[in-house]
Amino acid sequence: MSHINATLQQIQPVKACVRKHLPVVVKGTCLLETHKEEQMKDLRCAVVKPSYSVAVVAEHAVELREYEEQDPQKCLPVLLLTEDSDKEYLDDLKNELEVAINTKRIQYGTLCFILLNCRRSYDPEKRCKESPLENVAVTHKLSAEEKRKFAGKRQVLEKQYEPEFILTFVLMSEEFTEDYVKQFVEHLLQGINRHTVVTRLILYVALLNTYVQNSFISQSHCEALLALTIHMERFRQHEFESSLSEQAKLVFLHLRDDKTHIESIRIIHPLVAKEILQQLLGSKTQSSLAMDLLCENVLFEHRFGREEYLSFLRALFMRRSRISKGDKYDSSFSPLIEHVCENEKSPDKAIDLLKEAFQHFHKDPFFAQQLARLHYTYEKFEEAKHWAETAASQLPNNSYILDTKGQVYRKWFQAKCTAIDNGNVPKTAQNTADAVETALKALECFQECERAAEADMENINSSGFFSEVKVGCSLLKLISSLQVFANGANGHSECMKYLLTDYIPEEVEQAWGPFHGRLKKLQKTMQDALEWISEDLCYFQTDIVADEEGTHQCPEEKISQPLLAKRSSVYGKYFSEGYSTTLLQSGQPIPTNLTPFQKRMIIYHLGGSNMTSILSKLTDQKDAIPDLQCILSLYPKNPLKANIGQRDIVSYIVANITLNCLSPQNPMVASVKNLQALCHQFPSDKRKCLPGALFLLTLLFWPEDDDTDHEKETKYQFVQSAVEHLEKGYWTKMKDIPQRKRRLYTHFFLGSGNGLDKFVHKRKFESVTKVFSVSEKRMKWFRGEAWKKPEIAKMLKSVSGWTENGVVYLEGPQKKKFSILPLHVPSVPHSDENITFYLGFTFRGLVACNIIVKQK
Structure with a gap:
């Protein structure tokens, strides 16, 4: 009690x-x-x-x-x-x-x-400013009234107790000021025997409490370290406390877990722990203390409370800082490892720590992964390769470890390219062969990562696809800079001829002999990776990036919509004729001698390669309209009569819709009827349709108010068939991952206009909600407040329907039920009601938003 x-x-x-x-x-x-x-x-x-x-x-x-x-x-x-x-x-x-x-x-x-x-935060006020509706800052600072009350209470307490017996209260009344904490610890440590086991215990606890949030050491572990022999359980606490020094008695806070009843200790406050660590270590370094703690076998092997102790010890060496979790900064390694590398100026000591941890934790592959990352950070690539292979040999199907292995070769390739540039050596096939081989090895690793990620049903990891594109772009840059390929337009044509056909120039034939086959697949594999990323973002784009909670399962770079558009553009630039792009951007006539492949690559360069890149132009609108006009001009004048592929049809239609959103009534935009007619070129077997094609069928064939009954019935059949297959594809994409981890993204809403004007992209709401931070927007959408904005209500069309047994329906042709997925399940009334809602279009199908019960 x-x-x-x-x-x-x-x-x-x-x-x-x-x-x-x-x-x-x-x-x-x-x-x-x-x-x-x-x-x-x-x-x-x-x-x-x-x-x-x-x-x-x-x-x-x-x-x-x-x-x-x-x-x-x-x-x-x-x-x-x-x-x-x-x-x-x-x-x-x-x-x-x-x-x-x-x-x-x-x-x-x-x-x-x-x-x-x-939640603990080093800068709570800043985080509150970012999201004032969700957060309130509680700091160490007291108001004037609180200071007065604390001072009065402190005077009363000091009449009964010495200050050292009310430490927490005194620290709070002093607002944890740095000077006071420093003076307090300095006074506390006077006369301490630095060579006793108890002092060593204080240092161990201080080290853990400084770097690992909410860490502690069980009393049982402490007794084992102090070599206490407890004969009678009822005297256990007394004997333990009697064994502690006066300093330890003052700074240790005794805890008891309510579930396990395990008793433990920690320093009274992390700021005190940090100051103790700095003052008590003296000439000793934190890395040597961490090594002592790691090698303290009596603690490592102690049986009681072992799981908690090992988790704290592991976090000491593995857990990265995250601003999103209340830390001061985002770190690449654990704060302890970064302290050793930066403050002690000794990456080698950090490496030794991780090597020792690797051995103590039974050759844990994730410690090997960290060693690989630390080695390549300091350009020790041979050692990085060894540790990456060590990790991969134990977990050959872990996509995150395979990604790290690929990163070793990617960084190595970058270092070799830098050396070539700085060495002022001729860029010949012979001089670049080693770098090319390293890049190809990186691509191979990232492709392994992709296969492992797709087979993993419980985790999401798209980093392999994006890293493959990054390495591919860097490799293209190196290839195009070779003397044989660097001679203007002729050199570029020679390079494309080599990469896209069976042709092999004499200058590279022998030196690049082992690579020709893989280099000639480069364009296709990069295109496939870009398409995969685009499709994934179409399903699960989110307004905020989820926190990376894991210590090892954290990709190098978070993939976003603008980042994909940028990489797609760079890829297209290398495979398109530079002069053609210049002509198009300057508004001059399109050259008549461009091949379909050249046109497609120019479309990539202009950001029209895939649905995600095209829709990103609604966010970044600089040059968006002229770029989209150029993109549309590169397609056949009459696409209905041209033999263009399914992906090209999808990109063409999305480019039309996007241009209409930015420039309504633009003469280059095709009519809805022409775009619908183009959709008939999608495979009749919907299982062979791309998700983007199915999505466009739901969008373009949603019935108009003035359609005849026959037209409505035909369109509903198109939409219903597309939704069924979108739903199947969605669950395949979802794997076994909880839906809350991959929020479904609604691209368009049904608006009050006609034709293409009836499609309202979510970005159009930005003008209404731009005054709020990202997290505040999410809260307003979640609570339904945003839907009530008159500006948004004016844009959208309200649809009538009803609910039966918790399912939302609207009436299709011939009184047929047409079920609609509610975007927010709790918004569905429990009783059967007549309702109105807004209709959204997603890669899972149609969704109902802002469900409102009609008044009877």
Whole structure:
């Protein structure tokens, strides 16, 4: 009971800013609450114990909400406080609570639960400015009124206790100022014996608490290190505390886990731990202390609480800093490893630490992966290759490790290119053969990564595809700079002839003998990779990039819509005639002697290669209209009579729609009827249609108000067939990954216009919501507030339908039901109702947004 009350007392200031009421009691073990049985007027509150599963927490939260209540529809909201919970835990908890609300059939719009997450941050005020609707900064700074009250209380306490016995209170009253903490630790450490085991224990705990959030060492581990022999359990705590020095007694905070009942210790505050580490180490380095801790076998092999201890030790060497998780900066390695490399100026010591960790953690392949990354960061490529291969030999199907292996060769290739440029040697096939071989090895690794990522049903990793394109572009740059290919237009033609045909110039024939076959596949493999990325982004583009929670499963670069457009343009530039692109951009007539391949590559260069790149022009509108006009002019004048492929048809149609969004009534835009006619060239067997083709069928064949019944029936059949196959493709793409991790992206909404004007792209809403930050926009869309904006309501067309057993329908031809996926499931009324909604178009099919029950 005392522990529960103490826990609540610690978080009372946070609760006070929400409601000045005490929580109520409820049966259950995963929620902490005060034992005062009185109903609150506004909220019921509880603290979540994250050691319990989200399913159990959700179950007990529902019990708390319904405690002594008669009507589930009219219960008080429950405020759940979590402390430093990671995003995945919170997402899972939110999902479980939503499921519980739906299962209980609570009326949509009823406030049931409030999640309040307290997270450590080095710059809370900045994060609050980025999203003031979601965050409140709680800092070490006190208001004038709080300072007055703290001073008064401190005077009262100091009459009863010495300052060292009320350390936490004194630190809070001093606002954790750097000078005070420094002086406090300096005073604390006076007279300490630096050579005792207890002092070594203080250093170990300080090291962990400085670098690993919420870390501790179990009391059992401490007893093992101090070689204590406890004969009677009831004297255990007394004997342990008696073995500690006076300094240790003052700075150690004693904890007890509510679930496992394991007792542990940590330093009273991370700032104090950091200062202890700096002052107590003396001439010793943090790397040597970390090595001592790692090699402290009595701690490493101790059985009780071993899992928690090893997880903290692992995080010490592996966990990267993330601003999104409250850290000061984003790091490439763990803060300890970066400290050793930068402050101790010793990458070799950092490497030795990771090597030792690799051995102690039973040759863990992820430590080998970190060693590979650290080695290539400092251009130690032979060693990096060794460690990457070591990791891959143990986990040959892990796409993240295969990506790291590819990155070793990519960085190595970059270093070789730099050496060639700086060495002022002639760029001949002989002098570049080694670099070309390294680039091809990188491509091979990234293709292995792609295959492993596609086979992995539980993780998302697109980095192999994007890295393949990056290396391919760099390799094209090197090839085109060779003396044999660098002679203007003639040299470029020679280069294209070599890469795209069976032709092999005499100058490269022997030196590049082993590479010819792979180099001639370069254009096709890069194009395939770009198409794969585009399709993936079409499904799962998001307005924010999810946090990278893993320590090792973090790609080199996050793939975004603008980044894809940029790489597609660079790829097209190398395979298109430079002078042709110049002519097009200057508005001069298109040369008549361009081949279909040259035209396609110029389209790539201008950003018209795929749906994602084209739609990105709605965001980055600089030169978008002239570029789109050039793109359309490169297609046959009458596409209906030309024999163009399915991907080209998709790109052509999307370019028309995009140009119409930017420049309505533009004379270059084809009519809806012509675009519909072009869709008839898609395969009649919808299983052979590309997802982009199926998406366009749902878009272009959505019926108009003035269509005849026969026209509507024909169009609905097109749409229905396309939706069925989109749905199948969606679940294949989703794998076994929770849907919350890959938010479905709605590209277009049904507008109030006619023809192509009835397609409203989501970016058009930017003018209405641009005053808000990204996270605020998400909250406004999620709550439904954004839909109520008159500017948005004016753009969109309201569609009538109804619900049956939680399914949304609208009426198709001949009274047929046409089911529509609700974008937000809880918005569907539980009873059968007549409704209105906005219609959205996604790569899963049609979705219903802003569902509103019609008033009877």
